[in-house]
Amino acid sequence: MQKRKLRIAVGQISSESNHFVSFHCELDFFRNTGYLLEGDDLFKLRGAGNEVAGILNCLDAAGGVEIIPLLAARANSSGTLSEECYSYLKNHLLAQLAGAGAVDSVILSHHGSMTAVGEDDPEGDIASAVRQVIGPHTPLIMTLDCHGNITRRMVKSTNAILGYEHYPHDDVFTTGERGCRLLLKAARGEVRPVIGHAKVPMLLTGFNASTYWNSPFAQMMDQAKCLERCPGILSASIFMVGSYIDIPDLGCSSLVVTDGDVDRALEEAGILAERYWMLRHEFQVETLSVQEAVKRGREIPGGPILLLDTADTTGGGAAGDGIGLVKGLLETGVTETCLAMVVDPDAAQACARAGVGSTLCLRLGHGVDPRWGRPLEVAGRVTRISDGRFTYTGGILGGASATMGTSAVFEVNGIRLLVSTYPTYDWADEQYRSVGLAPEAAKFVGVKNMMNFRIAYRDIMKGFFVLNVPGPTPPDMRMLQFQRVNRPLFPLDSDFDEPGIILTDSESQQN
Ligand SMILES: [Zn+2]
Structure with missing residues (x-):
């Protein structure tokens, strides 16, 4: 007798949110910076480098599986999802599931630190809604970014949660595969995964969190x-929750999945959490003014020296429109070749209209998110116009094409400023290179990123400094005005000895 095929549903809604920017994330942002694929279109991700591709690869290799494609949506980090955006994504994913009939298991790929207007915990909300559809006994597994904020509802609604193992995130494909392998075992009844989760009251910056050193x-x-x-x-x-979301249940986590032994899962998660708390001070970062960073950079022979404007990291949801670094460079009177970038749609258009070789005066920066600074008025020369297209060389979008929209290189003294229309995720130096700017030929290079630069510039950088310019993704969480997080929370609160670790599991009703 032929064995019945396993029916496995696959879905993804993934973006990281930022509550400290003054705009919302809409559906078009998913379409423009990632993808939004419904039903069978999800199979277009076969051969890509992301989690869904890893899941499909694993299921295809396993054989004997009927894949039920739900919806796959990914966007760069941004503001909170608008109500309309979130309800569209959630409802369309659930409609596909409800219309699919009985399934043997479900796997969902999320970030874990997404928020929506009116919903602090969309991933938990989706998992709980999926659980309602599939009933209590069908395995449901979730894969997350290791920057995900784990909630009680996520733990209670799923059978297993797995996070990325690498930061920078070059393991998204294999995370999908790992989740899927466990899912197949659970769907075949070979294991019974249960979760033990421990939450630690810490909010950390990602800067000292690479898994490569x-x-x-x-x-x-x-x-x-x-x-x-x-x-x-x-x-x-x-x-490692270094997320810029202001919700009550925020903090770092350890999470252990065992084969049916919930007490052991809780015990092991608790041991990891205790160690995490012990290490908390080691995550803190030294920051410098632009002037001080330039001074120290000049003491290092050659270049490039990276000036890290981590507070304006588009990968953390910032608008990329901060101009503080350029202001600081001009005030310092740099004469060396410097590269910097800013998102400014009006200025990019003005440069394109004026044309290469034109000299003009621009108001630059803080046009998209005025909360974090004032524009800089400065004269300079347009040296290049571009349609802004480029291809990622690695990371979560490796191989994918993206666009900065109409872009220009605007030169002010020795500063070559890449002015773009849209913010784009920063993996390596693709944006600079796409407009002919070579970081290795510059003394100072402005980078709006707190982690990926370690890979992108590994072979050429002579040093780096973290700047203390303001923005919605700062290197020190104390620079943000959190209103809703549960307190005490390290490092917002001066040190407290007892962390009050909270344990949750996927089995019992009480916790
Ligand atoms: Zn991450």
């Missing part, structure tokens, strides 16, 4: 991955 986060990840080698442990994840 001996950072405190790398140490935590190593410990978790060692645990995975023990019998009965199906998965162990560490979540």
